[in-house]
Structures are given as C-alpha cells and as structure tokens.
Amino acid sequence: MLKPSRSIRLLAATAVTTLAVGVILTGPAIAADSASPSPTAATKVTFTVGMTEDIDSANPFTGIAAVSYEIFQMEYPTLTEYSANDFSTGPGLAESWKESADHSTWTYKIRSGLTWSDGVPMTAKDAAYTFNRVINGQYERTNFGSYVANITKAVATDDTTLVLTVNKPSPIMEKLLVYILPEHIWKSIDQKAVKSYKNEGTPATPTVGSGPFTMVERRVGQFIRMQANPNFYRGKPAVDEVVFKIYKNQDALGQALVKGEIDFADSLESNVFKSLEGKPGITTISAQYSGFNELAFNTGAALADGTAVGDGNPLLKDKKLRQALSWAVDKQAMVDKILGGGGSPGSTIIPSMYTALHLDPANSYSYDPAKAKSLLDAAGYPAGSDGIRVDSKGNRLSFRLFGRTDSAGNNSQKAVAFLKGYFQAVGVEVQTKMIASDNLTTLIGEGKFDMFEWGWVVEPDPNYQLSTFTCANRSYKDGDAVYANLSDSFYCNPAYDKLNDAQGIETDVAKRTEIAKQMQQMLYDDAPYIVTYYYDNPEAYRSDRFTGFVNQPTPKGSLLFQYGTWSYESIKPVVASASPTASASPGQTISQGEAPAAVSSGPNWTLILGLVALVLIALGAGVFLGRGRNRDLASADDDRE
Numbered sequence: 001m002l003k004p005s006r007s008i009r010l011l012a013a014t015a016v017t018t019l020a021v022g023v024i025l026t027g028p029a030i031a032a033d034s035a036s037p038s039p040t041a042a043t044k045v046t047f048t049v050g051m052t053e054d055i056d057s058a059n060p061f062t063g064i065a066a067v068s069y070e071i072f073q074m075e076y077p078t079l080t081e082y083s084a085n086d087f088s089t090g091p092g093l094a095e096s097w098k099e100s101a102d103h104s105t106w107t108y109k110i111r112s113g114l115t116w117s118d119g120v121p122m123t124a125k126d127a128a129y130t131f132n133r134v135i136n137g138q139y140e141r142t143n144f145g146s147y148v149a150n151i152t153k154a155v156a157t158d159d160t161t162l163v164l165t166v167n168k169p170s171p172i173m174e175k176l177l178v179y180i181l182p183e184h185i186w187k188s189i190d191q192k193a194v195k196s197y198k199n200e201g202t203p204a205t206p207t208v209g210s211g212p213f214t215m216v217e218r219r220v221g222q223f224i225r226m227q228a229n230p231n232f233y234r235g236k237p238a239v240d241e242v243v244f245k246i247y248k249n250q251d252a253l254g255q256a257l258v259k260g261e262i263d264f265a266d267s268l269e270s271n272v273f274k275s276l277e278g279k280p281g282i283t284t285i286s287a288q289y290s291g292f293n294e295l296a297f298n299t300g301a302a303l304a305d306g307t308a309v310g311d312g313n314p315l316l317k318d319k320k321l322r323q324a325l326s327w328a329v330d331k332q333a334m335v336d337k338i339l340g341g342g343g344s345p346g347s348t349i350i351p352s353m354y355t356a357l358h359l360d361p362a363n364s365y366s367y368d369p370a371k372a373k374s375l376l377d378a379a380g381y382p383a384g385s386d387g388i389r390v391d392s393k394g395n396r397l398s399f400r401l402f403g404r405t406d407s408a409g410n411n412s413q414k415a416v417a418f419l420k421g422y423f424q425a426v427g428v429e430v431q432t433k434m435i436a437s438d439n440l441t442t443l444i445g446e447g448k449f450d451m452f453e454w455g456w457v458v459e460p461d462p463n464y465q466l467s468t469f470t471c472a473n474r475s476y477k478d479g480d481a482v483y484a485n486l487s488d489s490f491y492c493n494p495a496y497d498k499l500n501d502a503q504g505i506e507t508d509v510a511k512r513t514e515i516a517k518q519m520q521q522m523l524y525d526d527a528p529y530i531v532t533y534y535y536d537n538p539e540a541y542r543s544d545r546f547t548g549f550v551n552q553p554t555p556k557g558s559l560l561f562q563y564g565t566w567s568y569e570s571i572k573p574v575v576a577s578a579s580p581t582a583s584a585s586p587g588q589t590i591s592q593g594e595a596p597a598a599v600s601s602g603p604n605w606t607l608i609l610g611l612v613a614l615v616l617i618a619l620g621a622g623v624f625l626g627r628g629r630n631r632d633l634a635s636a637d638d639d640r641e
Contacts, residue, residue: 044240045573047546049560050253050262052408054221054246056438058207059199060179061140064441066291066457067244070561074226074242074568075209076179079108079127079162082563084552087460089174093127093210094162097174106173108162116182117229118208124156129183131164138476139195142485146467147176149504171507175461177563182208212237212565221246238548238572250408257282257540264541266560267408270340273538281544287551287558289537290353292346293411293455294529295329295401295419297322301447301490304474309482310447313399315391322527324375326365328422333367335533338414342538346531348520349465350458353534357462357513359520365530372426381427389427398429399450402443405434415453415532445475445484453532454488460563462516463504469523470497489528496522537561548572 057063060072077093094108114122131154134144141148150170155163164173185208189197201207201215206227208214212234213226224244230236245262247253254272257265258279268276277284298312299322315321331345350358381389381397389397403416413434420430430451435443443449458465467473471492473485499519506512523529537558541549550566551557559567 045238046241046243047239047264047568047571048243048245048262049264049266050245050247050256051266052247052250052253053267053406055218055224056441057198058201058215058218059194059197060181061137061143061194062197064143065437066561071215071224071226071244072179073211073563074213074565075207075211075215076181077210078177078179080174080176082175082460082552084550084557084562084564084566085554087553087563093180099173103169104165106164106166108164110160110162111233112160114210114233115231116184116208116210117206117214117231118182119231120182120184120208121159122180122182122210123159124162125159126183127162127180128154128156129187130154130178130181131162133181133186134178137191137194138478139191139483142483144178145473146464146486147172147178149467168505169507170505171509171512172461172463172504175459175463177459177464180210182210184208212569213242234569237569239568242568254540257542260542262542263545264539264560266537266539268538268540269408269411270342270538273342273540274340276540281542282540283543284538284540285556285559286342287537287539288353288553288556289457289535289558290351290460291455291457291537292349292351292531292534293415293453294346294349294531295415296452296454296489296529297527298447298450299489299491299528302474302492303482304472304476304485306471306492307477308447309475310449312447313450315395315397316399316450318379319526320375320379321381321397322530323365323525324372324379324381325423325426325428326527326530327368327372327375328426328428329365329419329530329532330367330422331532334415334418338411338418339533339535343533343535346533348524349456349469349529349531350462350516350520351534354458354460354462357516359517359524361521361524363525369422369426376426376428383427387427388429396429397427398431399423401430401432402440402449402452403432403434404437404440404454406437412453419451419453419532441484444488446482447475447490452488466500466503466516466519469493469519469528470500472497491523491526491528493522493526543574545574546571547574 051067053065053067055063055068055071056065057068058071060076063069063072079092079094079097080089081092082088083090093110095111097106097108099106108127110124110127116122131148131151134140135148135151135153150166150168151164152167153165155165157163166173199207200218203216206214206216209229210231210233212229212232214229215224216227217223217225223246226242228237228240247256250269250272253265254268254276256262257276273284273286276282297316298310300308300317301310301312302308335341335343335345344352347361347364348359352358376389380392384390384396391397401416401420404412407413416432416434420432423430440452440454444452456465468486469489469491470487471494473487474490474492475482475485475487477483496519499515499522503512503515503519506515539559541559548570549559550570551559552562552564552566
C-alpha cells in the first residue's frame with residue numbers, strides 16, 4: 001500500500017542454456033555474487049521488479065517508506081480493502097461488518113478456515129491482538145494511531161467475530177488499514193524489542209503472514225525476495241516469487257528492463273521513461289498517482305506536550321516569512337525540469353487525483369519573486385549589506401535545507417538546488433546538505449533542522465494525512481531518546497485540531513469533505529509546507545513476458561505500489577511456444593537438454609535456438625557463443641517516500 005511516502009519506490013535467477021551439440025548460450029542470469037537473490041527452483045515463475053530505493057524497515061511498526069508498505073500489504077491482511085476500480089471499500093479479512101444501533105461498537109465477521117503461512121490457524125483473536133497492541137502501545141501508534149483514535153478496545157468473541165468498541169462515531173471504521181499480525185509470532189516481541197525488530201524472513205525462516213506473499217530473503221540495498229503463500233485465501237498467485245531488486249541509478253534500471261534482467265521498472269525518471277517508449281516487448285504507462293513532494297519548515301519543534309526540542313531557527317516560526325517564501329518558488333519549472341512534465345504544480349496536501357476531496361485553495365501562491373521581496377520587506381526583513389536579509393535584531397535569514405541522497409532519480413537533490421536558488425534570489429541564504437533518509441527521519445524527529453525536502457503518498461481517505469499536522473502527532477520521548485511521530489513540521493494549531501476532531505467523527509460524507517477542505521485551506525494559509533508538486537508514476541514492464549496487470553484506479557492508475565495487491569495476484573506469464581522436443585510451463589521455453597528456467601529469465605530462447613541452429617549449419621558444430629550483459633548494479637540507501 002502506498003503510505004506515508006518519504007520519494008520511494010530482482011533479478012530472478014535465469015537459465016544457462018546448454019545445447020547438446022556443444023553450443024552454450026548464457027542468458028541474462030544473475031552472476032553468482034553476494035548481490036544476487038538465492039537461485040530459484042527450475043520450474044518457478046519469478047516476477048522481478050526493479051527500483052532505485054530500498055525499504056526502510058520490514059517491521060510494520062517501524063517502516064514508513066512507500067516501498068515498505070508494498071511489502072507489508074503483500075504479507076499481512078487488513079479488515080477491508082480498497083477496490084482496484086475506484087478505491088471503494090470491499091471485503092478483506094472481514095467478509096462483512098456492521099455498526100451497532102447505538103454507534104458504540106462495530107462487529108466484523110472474519111473469514112473462517114484461514115491459516116497463516118506456517119499453517120497455524122488465523123482467527124479473529126489475531127485481529128483483536130493487533131488492534132489492542134496499537135491502542136495500548138506508544139511505538140505502535142506512530143504508524144497506526146490515527147486509525148484507532150476513537151477505538152477503546154478490541155475483543156474476539158469467537159474465532160470469526162471481532163468487536164471494536166468506539167468512544168464516538170467514526171467515519172473510518174470501514175477503512176482501517178491496520179495490518180493484522182500473527183499473535184503467536186509477535187506476542188514474544190515486547191515493547192522494548194519491537195523498536196529494533198527487523199522482521200526479515202530467511203529461506204529457513206520465512207516471515208509468517210497471510211497475504212499472497214511472504215518474505216524469504218533480504219539483503220540491504222540489493223534485493224528482497226518474496227515467495228507465494230499457498231495458504232492465501234484468494235488462492236496461490238500464478239507467480240511463485242516476486243523479487244524486488246534495487247539499482248544504483250535510473251539508467252541502470254532502464255537498461256535492466258531492456259536487457260531482460262527485470263520484468264518491471266518502477267518510478268522512472270522522465271528521460272529514462274521516454275527512452276523506453278516504443279521498445280519491442282515493453283509497455284510504458286505514466287500512471288495517475290497520489291503523491292506529492294514538499295518543502296517542510298520547522299515551525300517550532302516540540303514534543304506532543306509542548307516541550308521544545310531541537311535546534312531549529314526560530315525565525316521560521318513566523319508565518320509571514322513562510323508565506324513570503326511561498327511566492328518565491330516556481331513550481332511549474334520544477335515540474336518541467338525535475339519531472340519532465342510528468343506531474344503538476346502542488347497546492348494542498350490532498351492531491352488533485354482525489355477530485356472530490358482536493359481543494360483548489362483561495363488566494364493561491366503563484367511564482368512572483370517581486371511579491372516575495374515586498375512581503376519580506378513588509379514583515380521586517382530588509383536586505384543587509386551583503387544582500388542577505390536580516391530581522392530587527394540583525395539575525396540573518398540563513399537556513400539549513402536538507403535533502404535526501406537516496407531519492408529516486410536524485411529528484412530530491414534537484415529540488416533542493418532549485419529551492420536554494422529561488423530563496424537566494426529574494427535574499428534568503430540557504431545552506432544545503434544531502435543525507436540518507438533514515439538519518440533525516442531521526443533529525444526531523446529530534447527537531448534538528450530548519451527546512452527539508454521530502455514527500456508523502458496520500459491514502460484515499462483523508463484522515464491519516466490530515467492527522468499528521470495535529471499537535472498530538474509531534475515527537476515523543478521514551479527514556480532519554482526523542483522519537484519522531486507523524487508530524488514533521490511541528491505545526492500546532494488548536495483550531496486545526498478542533499477541525500480534525502470534527503472530521504474524525506463526521507459520518508456525513510459531504511459535511512466531512514467540507515471540513516477536510518477547510519483544513520487544507522488553513523494549512524495552505526499557515527504554510528508549514530510548500531507543496532511543490534504532484535507527480536505521476538512512470539512505469540514500464542515486459543509485456544512480452546507478463547500479462548494481467550490491474551490499474552488502480554481504472555483506467556490510468558498505477559500497476560504496482562497500489563492500495564492492495566491486485567496486480568501481484570492477477571499477473572501471469574505470457575504463454576510462449578515451447579521447443580518441439582520438450583514441454584514447458586506457461587510462459588516458458590526450454591532448451592534441449594536443460595530443465596525449464598524461471599519465467600522472468602530473459603528473451604525468447606526458442607527464437608535464439610533457431611538462429612543458433614542456422615549458425616551451426618553454416619559454421620559447423622563445436623562453436624561457442626557467449627551472450628554477455630553489463631551489470632552496473634550497486635546498493636542504494638533507504639528512502640521513506
């Protein structure tokens with residue numbers, strides 16, 4: 001599931017085909033090195049996804065990167081699911097649900113006869129355990145607290161009945177995207193251990209889940225290997241394995257798709273995406289997407305109780321300063337030059353993709369450096385002798401701006417460069433530093449920043465995203481350590497919180513939408529963020545190998561990194577002709593004298609063998625032909641977008 005994004009987004013083992021007559025063809029198999037996933041069984045169908053960013057954690061209570069949520073939803077169910085067609089709510093682990101007449105409880109009918117991937121029965125007790133752990137935990141509430149804000153307890157009255165008690169009506173009880181975890185595994189991981197628990201599966205001890213896939217191997221910055229869960233309630237997927245392979249850069253990612261090293265390339269840069277258009281066997285799609293990027297200001301870092309933390313520049317507490325800077329940013333130029341036109345200028349924190357919820361704000365900021373300068377003058381920040389503005393006490397408007405070393409396509413670095421130029425053009429000095437996303441997360445939580453560039457991926461329901469600006473979601477302290485919560489600008493406005501409380505209990509859709517729009521306007525006016533752009537999701541895949549992809553939403557939404565696992569469950573190999581002397585699984589061809597290889601192994605070997613035969617006729621037997629490929633692969637740091 002695409003969750004809080006901070007900008008995120010393998011190789012399957014392939015055959016070495018040997019001809020009995022002495023001709024050996026080496027296909028695009030992974031070299032036997034430490035950066036390669038473990039070899040798959042000869043008959044396995046492997047779907048390989050290439051990307052330039054790694055997960056930040058495989059622990060659902062810890063990870064906040066979009067790609068991390070892709071792994072979580074492949075492993076763990078939720079009570080309900082968003083449909084592929086239009087994000088409408090449908091059954092998930094729960095077949096049905098009902099609110100009590102007095103609005104005090106919700107009862108969910110859990111599917112019967114289910115098991116976890118290790119064969120242990122999965123029941124409503126696992127769901128009750130998970131919800132209670134989030135309700136009663138501090139660390140666990142970071143990712144999931146907004147869903148349980150109105151839930152006081154969870155009880156499994158029997159193996160197929162979950163009852164959630166609420167202290168007030170809630171409009172999100174049909175949209176509780178809390179991953180249900182196996183109690184028999186997680187009950188031994190206490191409050192202290194959960195903070196460092198990796199939850200990474202191995203071939204000997206795969207993660208225990210009940211989604212369509214479970215993790216069997218991870219090497220940081222290199223790959224993640226998932227195997228199909230035969231106990232998945234909608235049936236075992238046609239793909240036996242999904243491997244996520246991390247590439248160092250976008251060029252290598254595009255080349256890998258062309259060469260057949262991967263089957264799917266995600267979050268492509270515009271130039272790489274355009275280079276793949278029209279390539280034989282490759283289909284490209286610039287998908288609609290629900291993400292935005294932003295410049296965030298430290299508006300006054302503090303704990304949820306108001307205790308100040310960090311070392312942010314106090315000048316950024318001034319709303320007039322932040323508003324003035326909002327006029328200095330040329331968002332359209334950033335869309336054109338960073339995204340290659342694959343997006344649109346940003347405004348509010350609910351992306352324009354969600355047409356019913358998105359607000360086109362009143363008094364919108366446009367690119368007007370002259371107005372930015374005028375507003376800075378009016379706010380009491382005249383230019384100094386060196387051109388850098390100062391406040392009434394002579395404090396220079398000089399700020400630290402952090403970007404991410406590990407963003408897809410180095411887009412964060414590009415955005416930081418643009419922002420630095422825009423601000424310096426109006427007399428504001430910016431000192432930039434690029435750091436890894438996990439380190440930036442720590443600094444943000446501790447309030448040790450002035451500004452940073454990052455982004456979010458926004459759920460179809462606005463509750464989660466709106467909650468990230470509440471006072472209660474500022475950082476918290478556990479012992480001597482300060483931990484990040486959802487708030488990263490430390491915006492705290494009692495009027496905003498009051499509106500958030502109201503939308504959290506408003507069950508009339510039209511009234512709730514109006515409240516959400518009021519909140520968007522309030523944030524836009526107060527400017528804790530400058531939402532720089534909404535971006536598309538350029539994807540490409542080997543349509544000569546796999547078919548059955550599902551868009552979310554229909555007809556132009558993303559094929560992967562969805563709110564659900566629709567494509568992973570639906571894709572299947574393209575049926576290819578087998579060698580006349582051997583049989584093959586769907587989508588495979590088999591060379592003479594060899595067992596079938598993983599379906600993601602590369603080009604049409606039947607055609608190649610035919611060509612080789614012609615060569616042998618002309619040149620005689622005993623000729624050795626090698627097929628090589630470049631492997632410009634390296635690890636990538638974690639990212640949370």
